[in-house]
Amino acid sequence: MLGRMSADPSPTAPPRRAPAGAAVLREDVTDAIRTAVFEELAAVGYARMSIEGIARRAGVGKTAVYRRWKSKLALVLDLVSAVATEGLPAPATGSLYGDVRALLEVAAHALRHPVASQVVPDLLVEATRHPEIADAIKAALLDGQHGVAAVVVRDAVARGELPEGTDVDRALDLIVGPLYWRLVVVRSALPAGYLDGLAVSAVAALRA
Incomplete structure (x- = not known):
């Protein structure tokens, strides 16, 4: 000391x-x-x-x-990691719809952050040339979200709302994918009731 x-x-x-x-x-x-x-x-x-x-x-x-920070890469990756850890723990509402709706609320908040709307798309381009950036983005963004989705799926299976063996990666794609497309790629505002409808659609797709 x-x-x-x-x-x-x-x-x-x-x-x-x-x-x-x-x-x-x-x-x-x-x-x-x-x-x-x-x-x-x-x-x-x-x-x-x-x-x-x-x-x-x-x-x-x-x-x-x-x-x-030892370099600009270390600085930016630290920033991305810090933002990725923000938000709520895995939802525990007692129903699949409630958990998916809560997850969408957290994801929508995160995707409106400047890191998601400005920094991450630029880093994804750089990731094609720098493997260390690709690995860090995966660890900072995907791994954390995957863990939350795994809890949502596990709880839904335990309640009998989803079948055993439901794929967590597919669940995450169905839940967050459309939201990422809308907020980060298209950059369009969410109309009233959008998250409610998306949660209904995601749950239906997961059960299909």
């Missing part, structure tokens, strides 16, 4: 000094950098984004960025 006193019980033993550069990172600076990443990605895209541009937009030196 930094700043811990020497183990020597002698009253004359001086306290250890924290090594140079061990100062606590300021959270307001970290937040400013993260905001700058969003703005820089929206302005120039991932390929043209640079640590210099991020630092300039955040009003900090490049050193402040490199103290927190």
Whole structure:
């Protein structure tokens, strides 16, 4: 632990000094950098984004960025992972329709986030050239959603609402796929009652 006193019980033993550069990172600076990443990605895209541009937009030196992340890739992937972990735990409403409707509500909120609407599509293009980006996006986005869908399917099977062996990947495609298409690809607003109708359709498809 930094700043811990020497183990020597002698009253004359001086306290250890924290090594140079061990100062606590300021959270307001970290937040400013993260905001700058969003703005820089929206302005120039991932390929043209640079640590210099991020630092300039955040009003900090490049050193402040490199103290927190070793590269622009590490920075962006950390941001994607942080956003992907936001939201509610797996729904437990007591019915398949209720769980699907709740999952759609969470997914709609997440897909309206700037990471989904601006950053992720750009990263998916980069992922075709950089396997590490593809792996990180899968871990940050797909794996988490897959875990939630697995709980929804498991509970529905236990209640007798879905047959044994229902495919979790197919369930996730049926539930979230149309919403992703509407909000991220087409970029169209959701009319009143859209999530209710989509939940009904998804449940019917899962039972088919």
